[in-house]
Amino acid sequence: MSFNFNDDNLEKIELLKSKYPKVQALSLPLLWMAQYQDGFISLEAIQEIAKICETPMMEIYKVSTFYSMFNLQKLGKYHIQLCKTLSCKLCNKDDVLKSIQNELNIQVGESTSDGLFTLSQVECLGSCGTSPVMQLNETYYENLTPISIVEILKALK
Template sequence: MSRFGFNWENEEKFDALLERYPDKQSLMLPALWMVQYQEGWISLDAIRFIAKKLERTPMEVYSVASFYTMFQLQPVGKYHIQLCRTLSCMLCGSKNIQEYLQTKLGIKVGETTPDRQFTLSLVECLGSCGTAPCMRLNDDYIENLTPEKIDEILDGLCHDR
């Protein structure tokens, strides 16, 4: 029995999408996105909920959710930093940026700050190799990263808190 449920907005969205897709299984990715935007991450409860809605097994839903790195299967901070570690970014200094972020935030890759504001992750190519090194900050891309740029952006976020 799943304790997770869509909020009314997602419930309406899901029903509307059902009309447009050829079958329920095709709604797997949209349903996972809805959960992630609603909760910030995708719990096992939510996976069971989606499985029931799509008439699939929880394992089928989990296998899709765990395949894509954009889906978070653990809680993340309010601001999720996903730093690219693939070749172009690495050649342009992403390792130094990683060390700078770790020092600035006081956490290692895969960790969340104690105030639950920032999570730091490493991901594969973000498709922005021409402006390496780059990272995602929630849904935004930050490119041509330097320590100064990171200070400017993250310190700005801290003032907004």
């Protein structure tokens, strides 16, 4: 297995290189690029990024583990990111979580066997006025209830 950036991204990389004084500065943008390209960051992608950034593979790997928004495992088609911070917690996100777990039969951090859903909990999504909130891929779903979440998930199946 090997990883290569696609032509669009290679073009972008050349553009980025001219923006920064050192190639090492590209590590974060390149990790994002790899994640958008594959849906997750594979070790092969890290190896490729290390080569472009002219740095040991460990440097890129430790950056990718430091930030929780980088996914090192392959995710389901829909990535459910349920907020677990104070406002959502006070507005019953625990019940919403239970409802998701019952519906999909998975725990936090797991994916469904059909590869459709991955469930994770995240810190504040910055939408406390409409809590509880979840981010499904790039979309926010607000004012969730244990019933409404089941409807949303059923519609996606």
